[in-house]
Amino acid sequence: MxxxxxxxxxxxxxxxxxxxxxxxxxxxxxxxxxxxxxxxxxxxxxxxxxxxGLYLHATVRGKFLVWEEQLDALDLRGDERILDLGCGRGAVLTAVARRVPKGRVTGVDIWRTVDQSGNNQQAAAGNAEREQVADQVDLVTADMRQLPLGDDQFDVVVSSMAIHNITSARGREEAVREAYRVLKPGGRLLIADIFHARRYLDILLAAGAVNTSCTDAGPRMWWSGPWIPTLLVSAEKPAAHPGDDDRDGTQQS
Known part of the structure; x- marks a missing residue:
């Protein structure tokens, strides 16, 4: 904690x-x-x-409080590989890195200042240094719709207030599908976002996600009022079952 x-x-x-x-x-x-x-x-x-005032509170304090609770609830072992999509200056990136001292955290962003003030890779790297987690963090400049990452790589994928910045519905769907693609079987995906979050849940269900939920983060993440709430989408990729693969690693027919 x-x-x-x-x-x-x-x-x-x-x-x-x-x-x-x-x-x-x-x-x-x-x-x-x-x-x-x-x-x-x-x-x-x-x-x-x-x-x-509500907007200012959400961005300088409320989102941090919500994410601390959400990350604590993951009950991480400390050696996980974690991906932060749209990591910005690293608010969630560094918070999760503190929880995985034996793990790795990858942050992906295209570093647009319209989405976050002073948003650039150097700012994220500097914050990782200040939070004393730089040795655990990798920063990647990439579009979350086309991640330069392999399938089934991460134990946890998180994203905070980022996917809605993609203007097209197709683009947002691609980003959610990419997040699910790089998640390991048995892994957990957690998205905090506005406007389109319930659609993300539909996309994940269609992709085969289980143990899904979509909940309201509450007044601490109201972006000016209850008319722009933050919703928390949570989902798991089904774990691989014994017998899905034969002994030499090839899939059974």
């Missing part, structure tokens, strides 16, 4: 443009009234202050 107050990394904010827009909606009317504008503009800041 890890205490979020001990974080050493610098993780920026998610969707900085949205946060700027909400913050601007609070400040701009006040500035306009101060410059002689109509006083009815004073009605706007209180309306936007709460959504802006």
């Amino acid at each position: 890890s205490n979020t107050s001990l974080r050493r990394g610098r993780y920026g904010v998610d969707g900085p443009g949205w946060l700027l827009a909400l913050g601007g909606g609070v400040v701009a009317p006040l500035a306009a009234v101060a410059a002689g504008g109509p006083r009815w503009l004073l009605r706007i800041p209180p309306v936007l202050a709460v959504p802006a």
